[in-house]
Amino acid sequence: MTTDHDGRPTLVLIHGTNSNAYGWSGLINELALRGRRSVAVNLPGHGDDQFIPRSYQAPQDLEALATEPSPLAGITIDDYVDHVVEVVRRARRHGPVILVGSSQGGVTVSRVGNAVPDLIDRVVYIAAYCCVDLPNMLSYLETPENADSLLPLVEAMKVGDPAKLGVSRINWRSADPAAFHAIKHCLAGDFTDEGVRWLANMLEPDETAAIPVTDARGEAHTWGRVPRTYVRFTEDRLIPPALQDRFIAEADRLTPHNPTDVRSVAAPHVGPFHRPELVEILADLTNPTPGTAPSNLAREEVSGRG
Template identity: 75%
Template sequence: MTTNSEDDTRARDRRAPTLVFVHGTNSSSFSWSGLINELNLRGHRSVAVDLPGHGDEGFFPRAYQAPQDLEALATEASPLAKVTIDDYVERVIGVARRARRHGPVILVGASQGGVTVSRVGNAVPDLLERVVYVSAYCCVDLPNMAAYFATPENKDSLVGQVTQAVVADPAVLGVARVNWRTADPAVIRGIKECLAGDFTDDAVHRMLNLLEPDEPASIPLTEARGEAHTWGRIPRTYVRFTLDRLIPPALQDRFIQEADRLTPDNLTDVRSVAAPHVGPFGRPELVEIFADLAGR
């Protein structure tokens, strides 16, 4: 026989939200591990999704391994060339549906993961309690990520220092293939400046070994706008990274302003963290933000 106290505890647990985290480009669910571990220790249910072709399904070309064959690396076919945004959305909706059996769902995306979050919000708004963008693309006025690359707010982006490590034409190979294992110290310095800010050299090398080489070339060109009558009904939070050199703060602010113009009765909850693009996401400030969102 259960006591009233036990019944109350179980009822609260059923109402507690599940945080579902979506990683960014060339990444995996592991990028969220530090944050999720701490949230779980605090009693907040959370899970990270590996998008198709990432994490346990990740593809590492034979030519990517040491000793590298750079000529072969530029031509080796990738299964991710056939992966689409619809595949990403289907994967995340499947996880969100399972999580919804246990209570509300808060869907979180970082960087390019924001595209998937918006598309899921368009498709199943009633499944989500809140959407959260962590220094992520949140397209509203313009159709896709690529359209924002040419905006004035993106002029200070250092993404060109990362694309120096791209080893093939994405339009030909079907994927953006980044050689994170480059031996060129100048390219490594550029990647650090763009993505990792004041990381130590050891931390940068750990990051490089966790990133995955291939990402479907189609994702930045896919329709990514949040729609007012679906996505726009969901409460949203935007976590600004003020030291981001890939998605500059000015572009992050543009995303927030566009969203608020689209849904003036559903304004963005804005938080700011002094972090570079890759976080790391387990930093204490982010733990506190998500613990607060989960505890509301």
């Protein structure tokens, strides 16, 4: 295999549930202007390959939306991992790879870390699920640290039975005012109303139902060898800061020789779409000389908030 290794790290960005690579576009643009290299991955069944049910379009047919089959029903975590591993292998030809996951994307990051730890120079969780002691996302949803989560507001927007559809289908375009309230308060935080509407139209209706119940624990002898950063979102109402802190504490107990590099940003759950602080942190992690001190803004966020 030929390589063109220039030593510069490549950020491989993994989106969360019901989302796609487009959500990283603003971040990628800013990183590019700083000379940083990054690539946003569309997981199988997302982005260019997403499925939009006919009944989801205006005018909506809610009865049909509850039963219309989805091709995402057959997608598993193994499909996600295989796809990301191939991207990592290609990026690795040009230098170090930093694998970044947001929200549910943390499940894929951990599984890829288990699969190919020698191809990854760092894993980064951005307000993401990082399963260690408990087997899967669903287990953590039932913990005391998750008690303040507003996820039930979004769960109420689901259409159809995930057990029958094989997907979690959310009607982001619902005309019910409760749906707008759920998106704003659970996901968007300080977004303007216009920003909330933009978000609702960017999110995808279908997500395979298998991921939250899939074993996603990081293993000490593989994933645990890879340097790790966790970016806490202190205003997150979907994954509360207490749950994020639990992920960090569990990971550190599993790998005391490899403690988590923790950064904090005052952002809601979808903060990656517009937070300059996150640009600073990722730019810092891709400095040509590893281990250099955080930039001033990143240091301020780490020490002064959360």
